[in-house]
Amino acid sequence: SLLVLLEALAPVFLSLEHSRPSARLLVLLSALAALAAAGRAAFFMLPHFKPVVALVTLTGVCLGAEAGFLVGAMTGFVSNFLFGQGPWTPWQMFSFGIIGFIAGVLFKKGMLPKKRTPLCVFGALAAFLIYGGLMNPASVLVFQSHPTREMILLAYLQGIPLDLIHGAGTAVFLFFLALPMMEKLDRIKVKYGLVEP
Numbered sequence: 001s002l003l004v005l006l007e008a009l010a011p012v013f014l015s016l017e018h019s020r021p022s023a024r025l026l027v028l029l030s031a032l033a034a035l036a037a038a039g040r041a042a043f044f045m046l047p048h049f050k051p052v053v054a055l056v057t058l059t060g061v062c063l064g065a066e067a068g069f070l071v072g073a074m075t076g077f078v079s080n081f082l083f084g085q086g087p088w089t090p091w092q093m094f095s096f097g098i099i100g101f102i103a104g105v106l107f108k109k110g111m112l113p114k115k116r117t118p119l120c121v122f123g124a125l126a127a128f129l130i131y132g133g134l135m136n137p138a139s140v141l142v143f144q145s146h147p148t149r150e151m152i153l154l155a156y157l158q159g160i161p162l163d164l165i166h167g168a169g170t171a172v173f174l175f176f177l178a179l180p181m182m183e184k185l186d187r188i189k190v191k192y193g194l195v196e197p
Contacts, residue, residue, distance in 0.1 A: 015066065024192045025067075032059050032071045037079035044083075048162045049169035052079070053127045054177055056096050057170075060103030061114060062185040063194075068100020091138040098134075099126045116178050123174045124167035132156075132163030 032055060039051035052075055060068025076092035103122065106112035112122055136159035137152045144151060188194070 022194070025063075025194055028063070028188060028192075028194070029059075029067055029071055029074075033074040033078060036071065036075040037082075040075070040079045041082050046169070048166040050166070051170075051173040051177070052096060053099055053131060053166070053170040054123055054173035055181075056100040057103040057119060057123050057126065057174065058178060058181045058185065060100035060105075061107040061112065061119070062182055062189070063104075065101045065104025065108065068102075068104045069097040070100075072096030072098070072100040087142045088135075088138060091135060091142070095131045095134045099130050102126070102130070114178075114182055116175060119178045120171040120174045123170040127170040128163045128167035131166065132159050135159070136163070 036052045036055040039055065043050050052072075056068055056072040056075065059071040073093040073096060076094075076096045077089060080086075080089050080092065103112060103126070106122070107114070112118055133156070136156040139159075140147045140151045140155045
């Protein structure tokens with residue numbers, strides 16, 4: 001399962017390598033990943049009440065699907081130097097990354113507007129359904145040598161309370177961060193020529 005997951009991560013990292021992004025964009029993406037990792041560390045005392053999904057969602061909406069994936073994946077990797085690396089790290093990288101990617105795709109298709117309420121709803125659902133939906137079964141696949149359907153179902157059901165906290169926390173962070181962060185990211189994009197003004 002980890003090999004399949006690493007294969008899923010590879011295309012985005014390879015496309016970044018071939019697209020030759022500007023140093024300005026790389027610095028911005030690095031800063032956003034560092035901010036998300038710091039946010040995860042800052043709220044260590046509140047399990048699952050973290051700003052990571054909120055920041056990854058905003059990155060995907062403001063900078064595109066690929067940027068959202070990269071910031072999410074790098075946040076999972078970098079923050080686990082504080083929280084502990086392990087076989088769960090690629091799963092977290094993919095889970096955070098795919099949320100940013102989906103946010104970027106939905107925004108580009110006009111299905112996720114740059115408005116506080118839709119972003120809060122998307123963030124809450126993404127944290128609950130996507131992150132929880134991937135990480136709960138992953139806990140079985142990573143630690144059990146002979147996983148069964150019953151084990152996966154039980155892991156998913158046991159994770160629901162924490163996933164609800166994660167979804168609610170994401171909605172709270174998006175409620176307060178969405179408008180100021182989008183305004184700042186849009187200004188940076190124009191100021192440093194990351195998009196046409």
